Every structure is written in C-alpha cells, then in structure tokens.
Amino acid sequence: MSEQTTLPADNQRKVFIKTYGCQMNVYDSERMGEALAADGYQPTEVIEDADLILLNTCHIREKAAEKVYSALGRYRDLKAERLKQGRETMIGVAGCVAQAEGEEILRRAPDVDVVIGPQTYHRLPEALRKAKTGERVVDTEYAVEDKFDYLPKKERGVRPKNVSAFLTVQEGCDKFCTFCVVPYTRGSEISRSTKQIVDEARRLAENGVREITLLGQNVNAWHGESADGADWGLGDLVFHLAEIDGIERLRYTTSHPRDMDERLMQAHRDLPKLMPYLHLPVQAGSDKILKAMNRRHTAEEYLALIERIRAARPDIAMSGDFIVGFPGETEEDFQATLALVEKVRYAQAFSFKYSPRPGTPGAELGDQVPEAEKADRLQRLQAMLTRHQLEFAQSRVGLEMDILLEKPGRNSGQLIGRSPWLQSVVIDGGEAEIGDLVRVRITDAATNSLAGVRIA
Numbered sequence: 512m513s514e515q516t517t518l519p520a521d522n523q524r525k526v527f528i529k530t531y532g533c534q535m536n537v538y539d540s541e542r543m544g545e546a547l548a549a550d551g552y553q554p555t556e557v558i559e560d561a562d563l564i565l566l567n568t569c570h571i572r573e574k575a576a577e578k579v580y581s582a583l584g585r586y587r588d589l590k591a592e593r594l595k596q597g598r599e600t601m602i603g604v605a606g607c608v609a610q611a612e613g614e615e616i617l618r619r620a621p622d623v624d625v626v627i628g629p630q631t632y633h634r635l636p637e638a639l640r641k642a643k644t645g646e647r648v649v650d651t652e653y654a655v656e657d658k659f660d661y662l663p664k665k666e667r668g669v670r671p672k673n674v675s676a677f678l679t680v681q682e683g684c685d686k687f688c689t690f691c692v693v694p695y696t697r698g699s700e701i702s703r704s705t706k707q708i709v710d711e712a713r714r715l716a717e718n719g720v721r722e723i724t725l726l727g728q729n730v731n732a733w734h735g736e737s738a739d740g741a742d743w744g745l746g747d748l749v750f751h752l753a754e755i756d757g758i759e760r761l762r763y764t765t766s767h768p769r770d771m772d773e774r775l776m777q778a779h780r781d782l783p784k785l786m787p788y789l790h791l792p793v794q795a796g797s798d799k800i801l802k803a804m805n806r807r808h809t810a811e812e813y814l815a816l817i818e819r820i821r822a823a824r825p826d827i828a829m830s831g832d833f834i835v836g837f838p839g840e841t842e843e844d845f846q847a848t849l850a851l852v853e854k855v856r857y858a859q860a861f862s863f864k865y866s867p868r869p870g871t872p873g874a875e876l877g878d879q880v881p882e883a884e885k886a887d888r889l890q891r892l893q894a895m896l897t898r899h900q901l902e903f904a905q906s907r908v909g910l911e912m913d914i915l916l917e918k919p920g921r922n923s924g925q926l927i928g929r930s931p932w933l934q935s936v937v938i939d940g941g942e943a944e945i946g947d948l949v950r951v952r953i954t955d956a957a958t959n960s961l962a963g964v965r966i967a
C-alpha cells in the first residue's frame with residue numbers, strides 16, 4: 512500500500528460487496544459482511560465510497576473468471592481515481608474463482624490485495640490486516656478449523672430485519688458430475704452440526720425471520736446427530752426445525768436425486784411448515800447422457816422418485832436444472848430431455864448450454880456439441896419450460912393460499928409476498944405488514960408472478 516495515503520479511522524471504513532452466483536454465495540457475502548462489520552467496516556452500495564471492494568465470485572459456468580478480471584480492470588481505474596484524492600482502496604476476491612485461480616489472480620490483477628477461498632472467510636479480517644502492511648495475501652487452503660465457529664453469530668439487531676433468510680447447513684459435494692467444478696472449488700461434503708444450525712435458526716426467529724431456506728450444494732446429503740446421539744438426515748433436521756416458534760415456513764435447496772430419502776418424504780407428507788416446492792435437478796433426460804454426466808441414476812429412476820414424492824405431497828411444485836449440449840448429446844438424446852420435461856411439468860426451471868470447465872472430465876471429452884446447436888436446443892427447451900411455468904401459474908388462479916409478505920410492491924400500498932410454491936404474489940396491502948402471513952385469493956397469473964386479493 513502507498514505511504515502517502517491514509518485509510519479512514521477503523522470504524523469509518525466502508526465495504527462494497529458484489530456477489531455473483533448462487534444463494535450460497537449470497538449467504539457467504541452476508542457472513543463476510545458481518546465479520547467485516549465486527550471489524551469496523553460499514554456496508555455501502557456506492558462503490559466510489561468503498562475503502563474495500565470485495566468480489567464474491569462464481570465459477571460454475573464459462574466466462575465467470577473473465578467477468579471477474581474485467582471487473583477488476585474497471586476497479587483499477589477507480590482505485591487510481593481515489594488515490595488521486597488521497598484515499599486508499601483495497602480489493603479482495605472471494606468465492607469459487609478465488610479458489611480456482613488463487614495466485615493467478617495476483618499475477619493478472621496487480622491491484623488485488625487479498626484472494627480468499629470459501630472455506631477461509633473467517634480469516635478475512637486477518638488477511639486484510641496483513642494486506643494493509645503491503646503483503647498480498649492468498650488464503651485458499653481448506654481450513655482445518657470450522658469457519659462457522661469463527662464467523663460472528665447472527666445476533667439480534669446486527670442484520671436488517673429479513674422475513675426470509677438463508678441458512679447454510681451443508682457445503683461441498685462428493686458427487687463429481689463430470690460437467691461440474693463444485694467438488695473442486697467447494698471441496699468435499701461437510702455438514703454443519705445440528706447444534707450450530709438450530710442455534711442459528713433460533714437467532715433468526717428471534718430476529719423476526721419467519722421463513723428459512725436451508726442451503727447446501729448437496730443439501731439433502733446433510734447428516735448430523737440429535738442431542739441424544741441418534742443419526743439424523745435432512746428430514747429429521749426439518750422435523751426438528753419446524754418446532755421452533757416463529758418459524759412458519761421451511762425450504763431447502765439444492766437436492767440430488769440420489770439423496771432423497773424416505774424421512775425427507777415423510778417431512779413433506781407430515782409437516783405443513785415444509786413448503787411444497789422441491790428443486791431437484793435432473794440435467795438431462797437421456798440415460799446415455801446421464802451416465803456420461805456421472806449423475807448415477809436413470810431417467811426412469813428419477814421419474815419414479817418424483818412419483819413417490821408426489822404421493823407424499825400431491826401439490827408439490829417441481830423445479831429443476833438442465834444442461835443442453837453435453838458432449839455426445841444427439842438430437843435423439845435431447846428429445847429424451849424434452850420428453851422427461853413433458854412428463855414432469857416443472858413449475859420452475861433453470862437451463863443452460865453446456866460450458867466446458869477446465870479441470871473437469873467433461874472438458875476432456877471429444878464430440879463437443881457445436882455452439883449453434885446448443886443455442887437451438889436451449890431455445891426449444893426453454894420454450895417448453897416457460898410454457899409449463901405459465902400453465903402452473905395459471906392453475907393457481909382462483910385458489911386461496913397463505914402468502915408471506917416480504918417487501919413493498921412497485922405501486923403505493925402494494926405488497927409482495929411468496930406463495931407456498933415460491934411464486935411472487937402482488938396484493939394491495941391494506942393494513943397488512945411485511946412479515947405477515949395473509950390469506951389471499953389469486954386473481955391473475957403471469958409466468959413470473961401472481962396477483963391476488965386478501966380474504967383475511
């Protein structure tokens with residue numbers, strides 16, 4: 512760092528955090544924000560005011576790393592501009608690109624002070640202190656200690672009041688799908704302890720949170736121990752969390768078909784607090800491609816699983832992820848994906864063109880599908896998925912349901928909440944307040960939102 516400039520007093524420093532990628536990154540950014548707040552950094556939305564710019568990056572699909580480098584290029588100018596005003600700016604890169612690229616980031620982006628991987632966020636304040644002395648720090652080890660033991664606890668009043676919150680219960684993945692970087696960037700599966708999770712859920716409830724979404728790259732692989740030493744899976748955990756006063760709704764994401772067990776299905780059958788929505792990616796409908804992807808199940812097995820889930824909870828909405836154009840995917844294979852989608856009729860879905868990730872087995876395969884073909888398949892798949900999503904939304908019209916109000920709508924007096932099936936619902940708020948669960952009749956439906964009127 513330059514000696515001619517000064518940093519603001521420790522309690523007046525500001526941090527701008529930019530988050531790319533999944534909900535787990537959103538959760539991690541919040542926790543890093545809290546760790547930095549405890550260290551005297553206030554959050555800011557104005558990047559020009561930031562004494563620390565922190566990028567929490569995602570590496571799941573192509574161009575992620577390039578996007579990060581081009582953002583870092585822009586910050587270089589900003590840093591120079593602030594320097595002219597005598598203000599120092601530190602730049603940190605966190606998340607999966609940090610994990611994957613490590614030292615390479617320091618080489619390509621000379622202005623970066625700190626590179627920190629997802630398992631060492633609790634060491635961020637220490638890394639920044641070191642960086643202030645002029646040392647450039649890379650900390651992407653898999654820490655032996657548990658970061659969650661060291662990150663600040665979500666205390667009352669520390670965070671803005673949220674109605675709905677994420678809670679990470681599991682990290683990493685041992686599945687090694689051949690297209691995916693997660694097992695390399697996030698490491699192997701680790702479950703947080705039951706006690707840590709329950710304590711955090713209680714604190715969230717005390718803070719006014721009414722809905723918790725349990726997060727994990729492979730959330731239904733979570734396992735832990737009950738207070739009396741019994742082996743617990745995610746289903747048991749959900750039963751336990753449902754007993755916390757104030758928590759009205761529970762969700763979890765993302766699940767792998769191989770880890771959907773009987774207990775979790777029982778939870779869907781018996782717990783009204785567990786919302787009827789399940790994100791269960793299948794990726795493709797052809798057995799040949801599923802095998803090449805190392806998904807470890809067939810299309811038939813996936814469909815049979817959904818049948819069992821629907822038997823437990825008939826109104827459950829299914830959500831999925833799809834990849835088109837995995838190496839070797841023929842038109843016939845792609846047709847099998849369309850056929851599977853037609854059978855499941857997803858209420859919501861995310862679909863992507865296959866993007867070879869360096870270091871994954873998929874990237875080494877021959878028979879890569881041409882870009883134009885991928886684009887064409889994606890378009891056809893998305894047309895079908897969007898049609899089903901709209902049909903699902905339309906099937907809600909006339910139904911009465913509980914809506915959890917989360918935020919103000921665009922027009923005055925409007926409030927926006929969530930249906931049990933995770934759809935946005937706009938209502939005229941009247942006397943209702945954010946955080947209320949209100950009874951609503953749905954009057955209108957579009958692909959991405961519903962409109963309704965309060966009936967109680």
Ligand code: 5AD
Binds near residue numbers: 690691832865866
């Ligand atoms: N190419 C395209 N999509 C991918 N995903 C993960 N890796 C890749 C890749 N290499 C998608 C999968 C996964 C979602 C989070 O991102 O569909 O479920």
Ligand code: SF4
Binds near residue numbers: 687
């Ligand atoms: Fe990636 Fe497969 Fe693990 Fe999901 S289950 S995180 S797609 S390796």
